[in-house]
Structure formats: C-alpha cells, structure tokens
Amino acid sequence: MEMKKVRIGLIGAGRIGKLHGENLAHSVAQADLAAVADPMMNDEMRSWAESMGIKKCYDDPESILNDPEIDAIFICSATNTHADLIKRGALEGKHIFCEKPIDTDLKKIEETLEVVKKAGVKLQVGFVRRFDHNHKKVHDTVAEGRLGKVHVVKVTSRDPDHQSMEYIKVSGGIYMDMTIHDFDMVRYLAGSEVTEVMAYGAELSGAGYADFDDVDTTIVMMKFENGALGVIDNSRAAHYGYDQRTEVHCDKGCVQVANDRNDMSMISTADGVEISKPTWFFLERYNNAFISEAEEFTKAVLNDTPTLVNGNDGLAPVKIAMAAAKSLKEGCPVKVGDL
Numbered sequence: 001m002e003m004k005k006v007r008i009g010l011i012g013a014g015r016i017g018k019l020h021g022e023n024l025a026h027s028v029a030q031a032d033l034a035a036v037a038d039p040m041m042n043d044e045m046r047s048w049a050e051s052m053g054i055k056k057c058y059d060d061p062e063s064i065l066n067d068p069e070i071d072a073i074f075i076c077s078a079t080n081t082h083a084d085l086i087k088r089g090a091l092e093g094k095h096i097f098c099e100k101p102i103d104t105d106l107k108k109i110e111e112t113l114e115v116v117k118k119a120g121v122k123l124q125v126g127f128v129r130r131f132d133h134n135h136k137k138v139h140d141t142v143a144e145g146r147l148g149k150v151h152v153v154k155v156t157s158r159d160p161d162h163q164s165m166e167y168i169k170v171s172g173g174i175y176m177d178m179t180i181h182d183f184d185m186v187r188y189l190a191g192s193e194v195t196e197v198m199a200y201g202a203e204l205s206g207a208g209y210a211d212f213d214d215v216d217t218t219i220v221m222m223k224f225e226n227g228a229l230g231v232i233d234n235s236r237a238a239h240y241g242y243d244q245r246t247e248v249h250c251d252k253g254c255v256q257v258a259n260d261r262n263d264m265s266m267i268s269t270a271d272g273v274e275i276s277k278p279t280w281f282f283l284e285r286y287n288n289a290f291i292s293e294a295e296e297f298t299k300a301v302l303n304d305t306p307t308l309v310n311g312n313d314g315l316a317p318v319k320i321a322m323a324a325a326k327s328l329k330e331g332c333p334v335k336v337g338d339l
Helices: 015-026 044-050 079-091 106-119 133-143 173-188 287-303 310-331
Strands: 007-011 033-036 054-058 070-075 096-097 123-125 150-158 194-202 217-224 229-237 243-250 253-257 268-269 274-275
Touching: 015 033, 015 044, 015 070, 015 287, 054 274, 070 079, 070 229, 070 287, 079 096, 079 106, 096 268, 096 287, 106 123, 106 229, 106 310, 123 287, 133 173, 133 243, 133 253, 150 173, 150 217, 173 194, 173 229, 173 243, 173 310, 194 310, 217 310
Parallel strands: 007 033, 007 070, 033 054, 070 096, 096 123, 150 229
Antiparallel strands: 150 243, 194 217, 217 229, 243 253, 268 274
C-alpha cells in the first residue's frame, strides 16, 4: 500500500528555505516536495531545485498558492512577507508551516490568525528548538510533574559570531531576531505564560550594534502566570561555539542540559581534562530538530491533529519581545498584558 504524502510547495529558497527543502526531499518520509517559488529565482536556485527532484519552479509564490495539487506550503521568505502569505495560503485552503516570526506587528498577527481560524487550515510556526532532543527532555521531565512546582527557568543562548551589520540593520533588533526563540522556549519549559519582563542590554563588543539602536548582550528577567521566575542571557558572539543550555529548578529537584559538542569524548591526563567545543551554529546543532518539526507538521496534516506549535505560540513570543524592547528603552519592568 502506497504511503500517503503531503504535497508541499516551498516559498523562499534562501538559506533556511534550502535547509527545509533538503529535509523535506530526503528526510521526511510523508512529504512530497512538489514546487518551489522565490521572487529572486535564478539559475543557481533552479539547479538546486532540480537536484531535489522538484519539477515546478516559479518566481511568483502565487503559482504555488493557486496550484490545486499543493496541500501545504512552507513559508521561508522574508519576515515582512509572512503574514500576507499565510493569509493567502489559508484562503486557498493550504495548510501552512511558517518560519518565525509571523510578523512584528501585533494587530497584523491577530488578523492573520483570525483568517487561519476561519479557513480551518493548520498553522505551525517554526520554533525549532522545541524539537531538539535536549530541550524536549527538560520540558517532558517538568511536564510529567515528577519534580513538582516550577520555581526558576533559565535559558542561555549565545551565537558563535556576529552577523553582518547589513543584516542587523533590518533584523528588528535582538529581541525580535534572536531572543524570540528563547521567549518561546521559556513558555514551553515553564508550561506558563510570561506576565512581566525586565530587560538589560548593552553593546560590549564595539561591533556597531549601537548604530542601529541594538545591543549584542542582554539579560531578560521574567515573571510567569504560575508564579515561577525566569532569566535569559544572550550574546551575539560567543567565539567558542553555539552555546545553548536550558535549566528548570523545581520543588523536588532540577533538570538541566548542557551543549551538544563536536564529539562527546573527554580526555583526562595529569595536564588536565580536554573536551571539544560546542557545535558551531544552528545548522549543526538543530538539523535533527528541523527534520522532527517537519515530520510533526506532515503528521498533523495527514492525521487531522493539532500542530505542536500553533498560532498563539507564534503570537506570544512577539508580545514578550516587544515588552523586552520597551523595558530596555524605558529602564523599568513591563507587563506583557499592557501591550
């Protein structure tokens, strides 16, 4: 008996689009990557698509949205296109996977989610860290209740090196661009919503972030509905590798995970103890998680079950990011519900 598959159209063939495309083509059994569209479609992209076995290549996403053979779309285009593409996809009856964020405007996100709801299609937002084996273990341990009530949630997330300033000037700032993953993560780990935020930040590297009203280092403290407290620390440039650690301290104990490293060996001699550095960047650390999130999306479509990262999960971290940016600017705590 032939396996049922979800026929998928990929919108956006940049770095993240190609990552998803290759996973869908080679590693997700129930996905059939049928088409790709990118307004900047060129010979290199067409060659890549051909190597993926994609027959349909377009320079206009409408060609995918209007294709009755496409069941679902993966939106991997620029952030400012996400909301409009989600709405267009929903109106055409396509199920939707969209990279974060949905948008940076709360009203536009809310309008988009209303269109999705009325259309009755599925929406999954690309907060991939939920699907990482390490962070999922922390979540599952807390969620099963064996450690009791959550007291403190801690997330460390540090990139290995600076992004280009050309990127930084259009990134939306550290909270919307980088910490947004961590805002989703603390909600996921705490099992509760963030109610209040206090943010501290600085440019300590001299790399030029201040020119764009941005910072390279930040600490964000949070309060949760369930009474727990949280803290996130971020750096744009931890030159030893991609530093990704989580911890939840509870009534009856604590669960924490360290970094994935290039190899897990530990060499001990009279001169000291040697271990390898953390994996370099998100492509190395999270590729298995990217595969898992795509698998879960296709299962939700085929089995008509809820997606694991829904529209509200796309909205809430944007609210927290906006609260953090406001807190940094004003130097005082900000209640998320006041936005």
